[in-house]
Amino acid sequence: MKYEKEITLLIIVSIIGMNALLYTWLINMLFIDSETITAGLIAFVGAIFGGFITLIGVNKTISENRRKDDLKSLASKLNAINKIRDYLYSVLEKIPYEDQDFKFNITFWGELHHTLILEISSLEVLILGRNVTNALNIIGELTVKSRSEVFRKDVTEHHELYSDLQEEIFRCLEVIDNERKYITQSYNEFIENS
Structure with a gap:
């Protein structure tokens, strides 16, 4: 399969993202003033997704140059x-x-x-x-x-x-x-x- 690595990495990042959202929900339920923690978790998930997209772009660029x-x-x-x-x-x-x-x-x-x-x-x-x-x-x-x-x-x-x-x-x-x-x-x- 041509994009097997990317799909596997996307699944891993999705699982991490879902876990982060689950933890955000749990923190909101357990703590009264949890907006800062929620914002931090959202930033963390955004950084992971941004890093994943950058990784895919760099990988494709390297592969194309090698080809x-x-x-x-x-x-x-x-x-x-x-x-x-x-x-x-x-x-x-x-x-x-x-x-x-x-x-x-x-x-x-x-x-x-x-x-x-x-x-x-x-x-x-x-x-x-x-x-x-x-x-x-x-x-x-x-x-x-x-x-x-x-x-x-x-x-x-x-x-x-x-x-x-x-x-x-x-x-x-x-x-x-x-x-x-x-x-x-x-x-x-x-x-x-x-």
């Missing part, structure tokens, strides 16, 4: 995951399927490493959780390794490096898509329950 914050958090996670997903797909489009010259390889791995570090270090990635961060870190480690191999000219055919990169990106996209499904499902459930 808005949760909705913003889920929306920013979805935006971040879509940004990273788009970035990885753009990297996939840039991967050459043939061996390239030395200059192209150095440039490719250097730019990839630089932009990947910017993506991994962004706060957007950090809010996505450990799985996504770990998957991106694996790609980052691969770019460092591949770049150093290209610099040392240990590799004569670079298509193996590119296929390893492609394989890791597909693994990372799988992790990202799983996280994206979870966040989207949470977002939709949140919207339905609001």
Whole structure:
């Protein structure tokens, strides 16, 4: 039930109010000059009702703000995951399927490493959780390794490096898509329950 706490609190306050009215009646019956006591009891009951109404208002305000914050958090996670997903797909489009010259390889791995570090270090990635961060870190480690191999000219055919990169990106996209499904499902459930 949506307002179960408020209803329970209203019942308690009503019982206290009825008791206060009963005590007021008893005091009027037992004491001759009881107007001051009656006024005090009425003020007491009024304070309890006023406090109850304030409590309900504050509780609703806090709940609404918490709901808005949760909705913003889920929306920013979805935006971040879509940004990273788009970035990885753009990297996939840039991967050459043939061996390239030395200059192209150095440039490719250097730019990839630089932009990947910017993506991994962004706060957007950090809010996505450990799985996504770990998957991106694996790609980052691969770019460092591949770049150093290209610099040392240990590799004569670079298509193996590119296929390893492609394989890791597909693994990372799988992790990202799983996280994206979870966040989207949470977002939709949140919207339905609001």
